[in-house]
Amino acid sequence: MPRRVVITACSAITPIGYGKETIVNSLRQGKSGVKPLRDDGLLTDHIHSRVFGTVDYPIDYGFTRRYTKTMGPVAFYACRVAGDVLAQSGLDEKFITSGRLGVAFGSTHGSPTVQRNIYKTFFGNLKEEFSSIGAVDYLRSMVHTTAVNITRMFGITGRVIASSTACTTSSQAIGFGYEMVKYGMQDAMLCGGADEYDTTTVAVFDNLLACSVDFNDTPERTPRPFDSDRDGLVVGEGGGAVLLEEYEAAKKRGATILGEIIGFSCNNNGGDLILPNLDGITATLKLALDDAGIGPDAVDLISAHATATKMGDVIEAQAIDAVYGDRPLVTGLKSYMGHCMGTCGVIELTMLLYMMEQEFVAPTLNLDNVDPRCGMLNHVRELVEQRVEIAALENFAFGGVNTCLLIKNGRHLT
């Protein structure tokens, strides 16, 4: 018998702030976290796009060397938000270390900062006869570094799922975590993702002509999801985590329930690894509704993937139109912070939970003139004070991977 899965804690480090108060204020005030691209002394001068969703405020981590010795920058984000949700949840150490709590957490490619230091040993002038590659560089940079640094820091002994599917990394982590709890494999899952500042990712999208280049002098005006003048995505950084629990257990212990995950879908386009695919995305949205056992009319709000690429937004708009029509509100939260890659899904989920709790919907920033090809949707262009009961969270990735999560407002469940 499938079990109900609820969200009992969330936290995010984002380009528009860390913590609920700061993030909500930024969303309400339409504040962008897109800034000039930081100089990395390597690639920056060769990249056309000079904007980045930037985390530029100090964070007091307070981690000791016992833990930091195996952590790259990406794991700092991951362990901070993981610690936040464990603290918020009120779960005791006995449960956390019982094996009934697992971790589903990922990043796009571990820690590029540490990987870059490894490459320096090959191309630099370091003394070859010595062990110039640090013994822990692999642990700091490996693709599952976020998940296992979390297990190490908090003594978590349950299942580990380290998804790494670019832009669907954290939405997959949440979806797979949901399935772990729903089908009784684990009683709780700590899920999320993180990605650190990395210009190689910017360079990749820049080379594919997918990055924004027309607003280098006015970073806050890009990205522009669904807008006629959109010119591509903006890469960003950050981290986010949610704690998923089986509903009856959460209710019994008196946990605050922020939301319920009622549906998840994940599929592949089965072909091209880059181009958006209308059939694939449409199928994703329908599969999520089927999983939840609801019709499209039950969904009030859609958090679109909406990266502001020229074709991606059009294909997504067509898929939303085909499945939902023009009834639900549609917002593109990447307009505030750029595309935080592997962590975008969990950051957008955290923002949805905040908006559900505080009964408002943040508009898509920079949506000055809706592209007629995206104009059939019910775009949120000004802040709406409205209670949302069910929201859909859409994320799509290179490799043709698509995800959709359906979230129900949790207020009535506490």
Add this chain to the structure above:
Amino acid sequence: MRRDELQTKILAILEDDFEFEHPGLDDNLRDEHGFDSIDAIELLGKIELMLGFSLSRAEKEKAMSIRTINDILDYIEKIQASHQQ
């Protein structure tokens, strides 16, 4: 390098790079300072840089039985002696 010089350098490394607080020469490194196998490998890299030559795999494997700072100093003295021969 004399033992007292080695001791000064090793204590500095342990305090500065490994965040040891008040290290004692006969403290159990694992129990009292959380020093684990990862740290041991890292320390061997720093010892190589300090001595100015590479350690063989067999020499490195002998380091895995080290338990105290005095053990580290004994180990380095033996390595130095064998490389001087």
